[in-house]
Amino acid sequence: MIHYLHRQQVIPAPIEEVWAYFSDPKNLNPITPPDMNFEIVAGGDVKMVEGQIIEYRVEFLRGIRSLWLTEIAHVRDLQYFVDEQRVGPYRFWYHEHRFEKTANGVKMTDHVTYVPPYGFLGDLVTAVWIRGKLERIFDFRFQKINELFGSGK
Numbered sequence: 001m002i003h004y005l006h007r008q009q010v011i012p013a014p015i016e017e018v019w020a021y022f023s024d025p026k027n028l029n030p031i032t033p034p035d036m037n038f039e040i041v042a043g044g045d046v047k048m049v050e051g052q053i054i055e056y057r058v059e060f061l062r063g064i065r066s067l068w069l070t071e072i073a074h075v076r077d078l079q080y081f082v083d084e085q086r087v088g089p090y091r092f093w094y095h096e097h098r099f100e101k102t103a104n105g106v107k108m109t110d111h112v113t114y115v116p117p118y119g120f121l122g123d124l125v126t127a128v129w130i131r132g133k134l135e136r137i138f139d140f141r142f143q144k145i146n147e148l149f150g151s152g153k
Contacts, residue, residue: 001123002092003131005112007138011149012105018149019078019099022108023048031144032058033137037065050075053086060089060133091115108145110138 011018021027025044032038036058043054052072057065069087074080078099085093092115100107116123116130 001115003114003116005110005114005131005134005138007110007142009108009142009145010102010104010106011108011145012151013149015078015099015101015106018106018108021148022097022099023075023077023081025052025054030148031141033140035062036060036137048072048075048081054083089117091117105149 024047025040028044029038029040038059039057041055041057043052044056046052050072054070054072056068056070058068059065066089067087068085068089070083070093071086072081073084074082080096080098082097083093083095092113094113096109096111098107098109098111100109112134114134
């Protein structure tokens with residue numbers, strides 16, 4: 001089954017500043033919950049470009065680190081980028097990040113389309129654990145972005 005996560009946040013800053021922050025892969029670490037022990041292993045040392053492969057290690061379960069290999073599949077400067085999982089914990093992961101200039105700053109929209117592994121069992125685990133974990137990750141991210149840029153409306 002296909003699952004979706006959709007979040008929006010207004011960031012009270014110029015689009016150029018917001019884009020510069022989010023197009024630098026190194027900035028993913030400070031907006032990821034510390035208990036995930038997130039680490040960029042390779043490919044995150046340059047500003048994001050289409051076709052870029054980034055290798056991470058992340059801890060979804062305490063003590064179990066997982067490889068996550070993503071490709072920056074699409075980039076349109078100051079508008080959007082898409083990361084797609086190539087190797088990792090999901091059967092399918094497509095994360096679209098959109099940035100839209102507004103009167104109050106930048107409306108940032110995250111839209112994640114994902115399919116957990118293991119078919120029906122994965123859907124069951126999504127219902128009882130994965131969905132909540134993703135919600136907490138994006139709640140943490142929302143808070144950190146507010147701390148970095150100030151809170152928008």
